[in-house]
Each structure stands twice: as structure tokens, then as C-alpha cells.
Amino acid sequence: MTTRELTYVKAFNEGMHQIMAEDPDVFLIGEDVAGYGGVFHMFDGLLAEFGERRVKDTPIAEQAIIGLGVGAAARGLRPVCDLMFMDFVGVAMDQIFNQAAKMKYMFGGAVSVPLTITTAGGAGMSAAAQHSQSLEAWLAHVPGLKVAMPASPYDAKGLIVGAIRDDNPTIVVLNKKMLGVKGEVPEELYAIPFGQANVVTEGDDVTVVAIGRMVVEARKAAEALDKQGVSVELIDPRSVQPLDTETIVASVKKTNRVLIVHEAVEFGGIGAEISSQIQEQAFDYLDAPVARLAAPFAPVPYAPVLENAYVPDAARIEAAVRRLLERR
Amino acid sequence: MTTPTEAIDEVVPATRDVVLDLHRRMVRIRRFEESSGKLVETGEIPGFLHLYVGQEAVASGVGAxxxxxxxxxxxxxxxxxxxxxxxxxxxxxxxxYAKTTGYCKGRGGSMHIVDMSRGMLGANAIVGGGIPIAVGAAFASQYRGDGGVAVSFFGDGATNIGAFHESANMAAVWDLPIVFVVENNGYAEFTSQERHMRLVDIAERAASYGMPGVIVDGMDALAVREAALEAVERARRGEGPTLIEAKTYRFFDHQGIKGMRIPYRDPAEVEAWKSRDAIRLIETIGIERGLVSAEEFEGIWAEVEAEINDGIEFARNSPDPDPADILDDVYTV
Structure with a gap:
């Protein structure tokens, strides 16, 4: 397998190119995805390679963008519908959670909806309250949807391919602060199926479960802690729906301590579900209460000084791990 | 108060086959609705029903x-x-009846009937929710070049929801093979049209999206059929969408067959529309033009009655879903 270093967004883009070349039923629609290549350059070059039939700029109409995808998917195509910013899922939510998610079940299995929604979430760019959110817990709460949050260039490519090949409605949430992050990526087409966690680093003293970009911050924290003799097992669930609780629980049974980190608000976040699963399945193994580190219960603020205080980072993850280890 | 459109049926030519086809479609709908409405009243069917009685000419004229x-x-x-x-x-x-032999294996009920083999992409319990999905079906036909057309049915109330406007605009700008059929029965649930929009003719909304808007007498199945034929052929030729407004009326309440809890429609208005009953209208046309005899129409009613009784019997004798299967079909695996 030949690999080379690519940025997160280039890796995603390569996955799009390769899957569209492989499967003529895949098409892409969204706001400024064709001529402009997407505001984050996620779709650069697709119009030139695949033409206007398969790569289309839409009006600003999120309900129609997703609804068109639902109808086309129900008819057997594999639409990729882009929502630009994750905050815009709210505009299209009826089509996502009442239509796409429920058709299979509500219609007694008569219809599959192989729709992929792409979007970019996450804070850290002073984009403020309507362009910075992490809403994965909303989506993960709806039976029928699958939600992935790639945390590396390798995963960005593998998960978009996995999503498009999946016969269910999937949402791939890129993190816009990770677009330039580099990593090794195989040249050939490959897919990462949803529901398979990545054990980023193995360790014995404490488990850290991190979501999306928090994996990058947790990795920095783990390196710092390693130099201090603390061995961290870092787990990236990759998808929050389905959630690979098996890998998480196995790790907690080994380390006996666990911290969960995400940049969505803590209350009702996916960390609450992970925490519950751990306590139900590994209570007797815990040497300390399950710890969470996440955003405070407020909209994402604009001021850099406030936003920095809002989003967890490596230093705060390291401190949280230290507090967890002090607990006897 | 809304009033029925003046009859324009004289100008619509018809053949015997067309009259018989439309009549049978409408009688099947009428009797299905009346029977299931009664079965809900007796508690034999769970949930609630939004009955289509009165509007049969619209679905039948288009479906034909x-x-x-x-x-x-x-x-x-x-x-x-x-x-x-x-x-x-x-x-x-x-x-x-919520049985495993149902179109949705008992998972969907009244508001989610689907039949993929006949191009029935699903009923939808969110007002306006099906409109963008039909745009997607039309897109799939355009993408594949298979000549298929999509039709989305919705009510006057749904033309106030954003999904309608987004869908109409996108379908128009991409010349998608779709026909939007608004069944204007004058009420969004219990709120009359004059209280929910400034327009009298919803077909005018088509102009905003650069597509033809057509008004048709929704109690006249022949007129609906003719308008639908023109719009569908236009869509098939790749010339884009049409908005058809069918002026119609529901004879029962928003839900169920019982009387209204709070009167919101003038009884004279209801009677005026009932006097233009679509089924009686096509029977009159068929007989007056010498295309179909009264006895033949009676024969259709009798055949449909047998089909109704057979359907109810089949449903009664079918098995209930098994709670052990409750997680089946949440995902495609």
C-alpha cells in the first residue's frame, strides 16, 4: 500500500474523486460545490472531472437539497448532499430526521436511503454561534442515521468512501479547523466502515475517548503525559452512531479510569451516552467516576479569548487526566 | 365561504374507457375511505385517519x-x-389493521402507505415533507434519462411551508420532470384559505418560479385528467415542471368521519360542494353521453364492494407483528 502525506481536506477530496470514478450512481449537490469547489475546497476538481450532470451547484435551499437527496436515494442513486456548515442541519432537519432517517423503518423495509450528507463543524475560527457548532448528539439520537466525525486525513478519506458505500443515510462531519492537518494516506481507494473505533495510542493508566478534532488535542496531551510516565490509551470512536462501545468498554476494563472529551456542549452531549454505557457495562472496573471535558452550556462565542476558554485543548485535557489519576 | 367551481365538463371529451377507468379509481377510493372510517369509529383500526372523500377526482385524474x-x-x-x-x-x-401483511408490515399505518412496485414513494405525515422527495425522484429520472415523471400531491396549507418554495424553485431551475399538484380544499386543517394566505388562486404561485400554473375543477375527474396529461407530457419532453391547482373539497372532517367538534365550515358550503360530488358527476356524464349505462356503473360499485370486503377479511385474518422484531429495518444491513 503506497502512502504519502496529504492534508485532511485533500484526503477527503481524493476519496470523493475515487468513489465518483468508481460508481456512476454517485452525484454531488450543494451550495457552491461545483464552480467554487466548496467553500472549504472539499470538492475541488470534481466539476472538471465529472461534469455538470454529476456535480451541481444548488440554490440556497437546504430542505430541497436534502429532500432531493432522499428522493434520489430512494430511487437507487447515491447522492452526496453538502450542507457547508453543520449549523445548517437545522434548516434541513425535517428532511434529515423525519424523512431520510425513518423511511426504511416506517415503510416496513420497502425502501433504502443511501444518502450521504457532508458538512463541516467545530469551533476555533471566530465564526461565532451559527457557524461553529458541534451537533452530533442531535443526529446520533435519531434511529436510522449514521454519523461519523473523521479525526485524521486517513479517516477523512476512508469515512467518506465508507459513507457513500453504506446503504443508510450517513452524515460525515468534517472539522473545519483540521482542514490543513497532514497525515499519511494510501493512494488507492479504501473504505472505513462506520462503528469501528480507532485505538490511536495504546496505554495502561487511563482511557481517553475523544471525538473529532479533540482527538488531535488529546494526542498532544497523551504525548506530554507519556513523558511524565503516564500511559494513555486514546480512543477515537470515528462514528458516534453507530458507537463502538465494545472497544471503549474493553479499554476501560484495562485502565479502570476514563475521560471523555468533545467540543459540543457537555449537557446531553455524546459523552453522556458514552459515560452511561461505561457505567452499565464496566461499573465494577472503575476506580474513579467517569470524567467528561466538553464545552460549557453556552452558544459558541466570537471573541478569541472566549472561544479559547470554550473549546477544550491539550492543556485542559492533560489537567483533566491528572485530576482523574489523583482520585483514589 | 368557498364555492365550487362552475362545471366545465362539457368541454372535456371522453371515451368510454376513460370514464370507466376514472370511475373505478374513484369508487375504490370512496369505499375504502368510508369503510376504514367506520372501522376506526368502532375501534377495530387504531390511530386516526385523514379521509380523502370528496377529493377523489384529483388523485384519480392524475393517477390515470x-x-x-x-x-x-x-x-x-x-x-x-x-x-x-x-x-x-x-x-x-x-x-x-397494523398487520405484518400490510404495505409497511404494520410499521407505518394510515399516513405512510408505500408501494415501490407501483411508484408510490410513500405518504408523508409532515405537511410539505414529500415535496422535496418528489423533486429527488424527478432528478433520478432526469439523471438516468429513463423518461419517468414525478408527481407530488399536497394541500393548500403546504404551499405556505418553505419546502414547497425551495422545491418549486429547484425543479424549475433544473427543468426537472415533475408535476406539483396542489389540492386546494380550502382549509389547512381547520383554518380557511382566506385566513392563511392572501391569494385566491394558488396557481399564481407558479409564476414566482417561472413555471406554468394551471387551475382545474378538482371535482371533475375528466378535467383533472386532461390537465395532468398535458403537464406530464410536458415534463416527459424535458420542458420542466407545472403547478396544477385543483379546486376541491373534503366532505368529512380534517380527521375521521365524526362531526366537527367546533364548527368551522358553513353547512351550506359543505352541501354546495357535495352537490358536485365527483363520482356522481362522472356517472352523469357517462350516462348522458351514452358512454356507460347506469347498470354498468352499479356493477362497478358492486365489484368494488366485494374487493373491500375481501380486503377487510384478509386484514382481520393476518398476523400481528412480533415485538421481538421491533428493531428490524431501522437500518439496511
């Missing part, structure tokens, strides 16, 4: 010009659309 390869999306008041598109009564009754 579509093939099984054409797709429709429907509404919470969707039984008529399914039947007009050729759905069988056995699995329809079985779905209302």
Missing part, C-alpha cells in the same frame, strides 16, 4: 395518466393517491 415507472409522493391524506396509483386494497387494509 401515470405509469408504474412514474413516481408520486403523497400526504397525511394519502389513501386516495395510493389507490389511484394502483395500490391493492388487501395490503392497504392490512396496514391500517
Amino acid at each position: 395518466v401515470l405509469t408504474d415507472d412514474d413516481q408520486i409522493t403523497s400526504t397525511h391524506r394519502g389513501h386516495g393517491h395510493a389507490i389511484a396509483k394502483g395500490a391493492e386494497l388487501r395490503p392497504m387494509f392490512a396496514e391500517l
Whole structure:
């Protein structure tokens, strides 16, 4: 397998190119995805390679963008519908959670909806309250949807391919602060199926479960802690729906301590579900209460000084791990 | 108070086959609705029903010009659309009875009848929710070049929701093969049209999106059929969408067959519309023009009655879903 270093967004883009070349039923629609290549350059070059039939700029109409995808998917195509910013899922939510998610079940299995929604979430760019959110817990709460949050260039490519090949409605949430992050990526087409966690680093003293970009911050924290003799097992669930609780629980049974980190608000976040699963399945193994580190219960603020205080980072993850280890 | 459109049926030519076809579609809908309404009242069917009685000419006139390869999306008041598109009564009754032999294996009920083999892409309990999905079905036909057309049925109330406007605009700008059929029955649930929009003719909304808007007498199945035929052929030729406004009326309440809890319609208005009953209208036309005899029409009613009884019997004798299967079909695996 030949690999080379690519940025997160280039890796995603390569996955799009390769899957569209492989499967003529895949098409892409969204706001400024064709001529402009997407505001984050996620779709650069697709119009030139695949033409206007398969790569289309839409009006600003999120309900129609997703609804068109639902109808086309129900008819057997594999639409990729882009929502630009994750905050815009709210505009299209009826089509996502009442239509796409429920058709299979509500219609007694008569219809599959192989729709992929792409979007970019996450804070850290002073984009403020309507362009910075992490809403994965909303989506993960709806039976029928699958939600992935790639945390590396390798995963960005593998998960978009996995999503498009999946016969269910999937949402791939890129993190816009990770677009330039580099990593090794195989040249050939490959897919990462949803529901398979990545054990980023193995360790014995404490488990850290991190979501999306928090994996990058947790990795920095783990390196710092390693130099201090603390061995961290870092787990990236990759998808929050389905959630690979098996890998998480196995790790907690080994380390006996666990911290969960995400940049969505803590209350009702996916960390609450992970925490519950751990306590139900590994209570007797815990040497300390399950710890969470996440955003405070407020909209994402604009001021850099406030936003920095809002989003967890490596230093705060390291401190949280230290507090967890002090607990006897 | 709304008033029925003046009859324009004289100008619509018809053949014997067309009259018989439309009549049977409408009688199947009428009797399915009346029977299931009673079964809900007696408690034999759970949930609640939004009955289509009064509006049969709309679904039937449109359904008559579509093939099984054409797709429709429907509404919470969707039984008529399914039947007009050729759905069988056995699995329809079985779905209302929440049985495994139903169209949705008892998972969906009245508001979610689906029949993919006949291009019935599903009824929808979110007002306006099916409109963008029909745009997607039309896109799939355009993408594949398969010649298929999509039709979305929805009510006057749905034309106030954003999904309608987004869908109409996108369909127009991409010349998608779709026909938007607004069944203007004068009420969004219990709120009259004059209280929910400034327009009298919803067809005027088409102009905003650069597509033709057509008004048709929704109690005259022949007139609906003719308008639908023109719009569907236009869509098939790749010339883009049409908005058809069918002026119609529901004879029962928003939900169920019982009387209104709070009167919101003038009884004189209801009677005026009932005097233009679509089924009686086509029977009159058929007999007056010497195309079909009264006895033949009676024969259709009798045949449909047997089909209704058979469907109810089938549903009653079908098995309930097994709670052990409750997680089946949440995902495609």
C-alpha cells in the first residue's frame, strides 16, 4: 500500500474523486460545490472531472437539497448532499430526521436511503454561534442515521468512501479547523466502515475517548503525559452512531479510569451516552467516576479569548487526566 | 365561504374507457375511505385517519395518466393517491389493521402507505415533507434519462411551508420532470384559505418560479385528467415542471368521519360542494353521453364492494407483528 502525506481536506477530496470514478450512481449537490469547489475546497476538481450532470451547484435551499437527496436515494442513486456548515442541519432537519432517517423503518423495509450528507463543524475560527457548532448528539439520537466525525486525513478519506458505500443515510462531519492537518494516506481507494473505533495510542493508566478534532488535542496531551510516565490509551470512536462501545468498554476494563472529551456542549452531549454505557457495562472496573471535558452550556462565542476558554485543548485535557489519576 | 367551481365538463371529451377507468379509481377510493372510517369509529383500526372523500377526482385524474415507472409522493391524506396509483386494497387494509401483511408490515399505518412496485414513494405525515422527495425522484429520472415523471400531491396549507418554495424553485431551475399538484380544499386543517394566505388562486404561485400554473375543477375527474396529461407530457419532453391547482373539497372532517367538534365550515358550503360530488358527476356524464349505462356503473360499485370486503377479511385474518422484531429495518444491513 503506497502512502504519502496529504492534508485532511485533500484526503477527503481524493476519496470523493475515487468513489465518483468508481460508481456512476454517485452525484454531488450543494451550495457552491461545483464552480467554487466548496467553500472549504472539499470538492475541488470534481466539476472538471465529472461534469455538470454529476456535480451541481444548488440554490440556497437546504430542505430541497436534502429532500432531493432522499428522493434520489430512494430511487437507487447515491447522492452526496453538502450542507457547508453543520449549523445548517437545522434548516434541513425535517428532511434529515423525519424523512431520510425513518423511511426504511416506517415503510416496513420497502425502501433504502443511501444518502450521504457532508458538512463541516467545530469551533476555533471566530465564526461565532451559527457557524461553529458541534451537533452530533442531535443526529446520533435519531434511529436510522449514521454519523461519523473523521479525526485524521486517513479517516477523512476512508469515512467518506465508507459513507457513500453504506446503504443508510450517513452524515460525515468534517472539522473545519483540521482542514490543513497532514497525515499519511494510501493512494488507492479504501473504505472505513462506520462503528469501528480507532485505538490511536495504546496505554495502561487511563482511557481517553475523544471525538473529532479533540482527538488531535488529546494526542498532544497523551504525548506530554507519556513523558511524565503516564500511559494513555486514546480512543477515537470515528462514528458516534453507530458507537463502538465494545472497544471503549474493553479499554476501560484495562485502565479502570476514563475521560471523555468533545467540543459540543457537555449537557446531553455524546459523552453522556458514552459515560452511561461505561457505567452499565464496566461499573465494577472503575476506580474513579467517569470524567467528561466538553464545552460549557453556552452558544459558541466570537471573541478569541472566549472561544479559547470554550473549546477544550491539550492543556485542559492533560489537567483533566491528572485530576482523574489523583482520585483514589 | 368557498364555492365550487362552475362545471366545465362539457368541454372535456371522453371515451368510454376513460370514464370507466376514472370511475373505478374513484369508487375504490370512496369505499375504502368510508369503510376504514367506520372501522376506526368502532375501534377495530387504531390511530386516526385523514379521509380523502370528496377529493377523489384529483388523485384519480392524475393517477390515470401515470405509469408504474412514474413516481408520486403523497400526504397525511394519502389513501386516495395510493389507490389511484394502483395500490391493492388487501395490503392497504392490512396496514391500517397494523398487520405484518400490510404495505409497511404494520410499521407505518394510515399516513405512510408505500408501494415501490407501483411508484408510490410513500405518504408523508409532515405537511410539505414529500415535496422535496418528489423533486429527488424527478432528478433520478432526469439523471438516468429513463423518461419517468414525478408527481407530488399536497394541500393548500403546504404551499405556505418553505419546502414547497425551495422545491418549486429547484425543479424549475433544473427543468426537472415533475408535476406539483396542489389540492386546494380550502382549509389547512381547520383554518380557511382566506385566513392563511392572501391569494385566491394558488396557481399564481407558479409564476414566482417561472413555471406554468394551471387551475382545474378538482371535482371533475375528466378535467383533472386532461390537465395532468398535458403537464406530464410536458415534463416527459424535458420542458420542466407545472403547478396544477385543483379546486376541491373534503366532505368529512380534517380527521375521521365524526362531526366537527367546533364548527368551522358553513353547512351550506359543505352541501354546495357535495352537490358536485365527483363520482356522481362522472356517472352523469357517462350516462348522458351514452358512454356507460347506469347498470354498468352499479356493477362497478358492486365489484368494488366485494374487493373491500375481501380486503377487510384478509386484514382481520393476518398476523400481528412480533415485538421481538421491533428493531428490524431501522437500518439496511
